Amino acid sequence: MRVANTLSGQKEEFVPQGDVIKMYVCGITPYDEAHLGHAMSYIIFDTIRRYLLFRGYKLKYIQNVTDIDDKIINRANKLGISTTELAEKFTNSFFEDMRSLNILPADVYPRATGEIDRILEIVKGLVDKGYAYEANGSVYFRVRKVDDYGKLSHRTLDSVSGARIEPGEEKEHPMDFVLWKASKPGEPSWDSPWGPGRPGWHIECSAMSMKYLGETLDIHGGGQDLIFPHHENEMAQSESFTGKKPFVKYWLHNGLVQIGEEKMSKSLGNLVTIKQALGRFSADAIRVFVLSSHYRSPLTYTEESLEAAERGADRLRQTANNVQAGKKAGAKIDTEAFRNRFLEAMDDDFNSPQALAAIFDLAREINRLDSEGADTSEARGTFRELGGVLGLTFKSEEKECWESEILRNLQAFLQKTLSSEEHDMKEATESISFCLPKFEATRSIHFAFLKKIRNQIAHGAYPSLDEAEKYIKVYDSEIDLLRDYLTRNEFAKVAESLRGLSESAGGTVDAYTDFRTQLRRERKWEFADNVRGILEALGYILEDTPRGTVWKRKR
Secondary structure (H helix, E strand, O other): OEEEEOOOOEEEEOOOOOOEEEEEEOOOOOOOOOEHHHHHHHHHHHHHHHHHHHOOOEEEEEEOEOOOOHHHHHHHHHHOOOHHHHHHHHHHHHHHHHHHOOOOOOOEOOEHHHOHHHHHHHHHHHHHOOOEEEEOOEEEEOHHHOOOOOOOOOOOOHHHOOOOOOOOOOOOOOOOEEEEEEOOOOOOOEOOOOOOEEEOOOHHHHHHHHHHHOOOEEEEEEEHHHHHHHHHHHHHHHHHHHOOOOOEEEEEEEOOEEEOOEEOOOOOOOOOEHHHHHHHOOHHHHHHHHHOOOOOOOEEOOHHHHHHHHHHHHHHHHHHOOOOOOOEOOOOOOHHHHHHHHHHHHHEOOOHHHHHHHHHHHHHHHHHHHHOOEOOHHHHHHHHHHHHHOOOOOOOOOOOOHHHHHHHHHHHHHHHHOOOOOOOHHHHHHHHHHHHHHHHHHOOHHHHHHHHHHHHHHOOOOOOHHHHHHHHHHHHHHHHHHHHHHHHOOOHHHHHHHHHHHHHHOOOHHHHHHHHHHHHHOOOHHHHHHHHHHHHHHOEEEEEEOOEEEEEEOO
C-alpha cells in the first residue's frame, strides 16, 4: 500500500509504527451547520479508515471539536446565547449529519474546553524551553527558533509573508502564532500563569492528539486549506515540545469542494449544508459524488453532478437488493478479478474512483447474469462487501415530501423575519399546512411563493420584512379562498388525509401508494390522480400491474 505524504510530496510505502494505527483528523468549529465541504473531508477519511480496517489493521481514530473560538464567541453574542449552548447545538447537529452519511463515529471526540489542563502543560513547557514567550497576557510561539519551519507546506519564512497570519503588535516576528490568547472583557476564559485567557487554534490539536494517541501519529488528516498555517504550526509546536520527529509519519490532505472557482466555506457564504443536500439526495449518492474524484483533487459542486451520482447509486441499490435472482447453474462471475481491481486501486493512495469503477463493472456483470436466470448470490455478496468498504448502504431512502420541506423552510423563514406579536405564526402555518397537499394540483400563487422562499433560504438569502408582509397579506386572503374551494368541491376529507401523510415528513412512498389504491377502490379517480401527481413531484413513477401498484424512482 502506498500513500501520498504531504510532508515528502511523494507516494510512500505505508508502514505503521506499531500494532495499532494512530489516526487523527481535524474536526469542526461548531458555530453553524456543516456543509458539503465537511461532508467531502469526513467521507474521505471514513473511507480510508474503513479500508484500513478491511485490510486487517487495528486503528484508533480521534477527531476533535473546537468548541471555543472567535467565530463561536461572535456568533453566540449575536444570538444572545452562551458559547457552550451554541457549540453544543451545532456539534449535535454535526453528529446527526455524520450518522445520516453513514460515517463511523470517532473513538473519541475531545473538545478544546475539556483539555485546558493539557493545553496549559504544553504551553508552559514551550515557554520553559524557549520556544514561546508571553506578551500582554498572551503567549506566542517563536517560529524562528524552528530551523525547518515550513517543511510541511514547502515554503520558507520569507515566502509566507502574504499568507494567513495573526496580527499582533506585541509579537517578536509577524509569523509567530498564538498559543494562549488573553481574554477580552466578557469572553469565556480560564486561569493560567499569564492571566485569564483561552487556547489558540493550533495548540488544541497537539494537546488532544498527544493525550489520546501519544507523541507521534501514523496518520494526520484534514483539508488542503489546513496545511498552512494550522498543520504547519501544529507540527512545529508538537515537535518542539516533545523533541521527537516526525510528529506525524503520513500527512494526508483532501481537496476542497468548489462552487465555480471558489472553495465552499462558511466565511464566503457560498455553501450547501449537509442537511440541504440530504433533503434532495441519498447518503449513497453523496458518497458516490465524493468518491468519484480522487481525494486529493478538487471537487466541483453542481446539481447535475449530484443528480448523476443519485442515478448511479440507484443502479447499485437495484443490483444489491435484487431478490429475484435466478438459481440456474452455469456461467459464473470471476469475483476475485473484481476484488483484485478494487484492492489495487485502494492500495494506490486510496484511489476511490478506480475502486468505484470496479464495483460498477461488477454490478453490470451481476445484472447481465441475473437477466439470464443465473445464480449470482456469491457475486452479489462480494459486491455488497466491497461497497460496504466505501460506506455504501444500498438502502432505498425516502426523501422528505415537498410539502413538508416547504412548510419547514417557511416556518424557519417566518420565525427569522417576522415578529410573533405582529403575526399569528401558528395560525398562518396551520392554514398553509392544511392547503399544501393541493398546491401542486392547483398551481396557485401560494406554491410559487413557497418555492421562491425555499430557494432563497437554500442560498442563504432572506426577503425583506416589507416583502414578507406584502406576501403574507396576499396569502391570508388566498388561503381562505383556497380552503373554500376545497370545501365546496368536497376535497376537505382527502386534503386532511394527505396532510396527515405529509406532516413532519412522515409520508412514505408506500403510504401515498396505499392511499391512492384506496381512492381508486372508491372510484375517486380525480383524487387518485392527484396523489400520483404528488409522487411524481417527489421523483417516483407508479405502475399499475395485475399484482397491484408498484413504484420506482424516475431516471
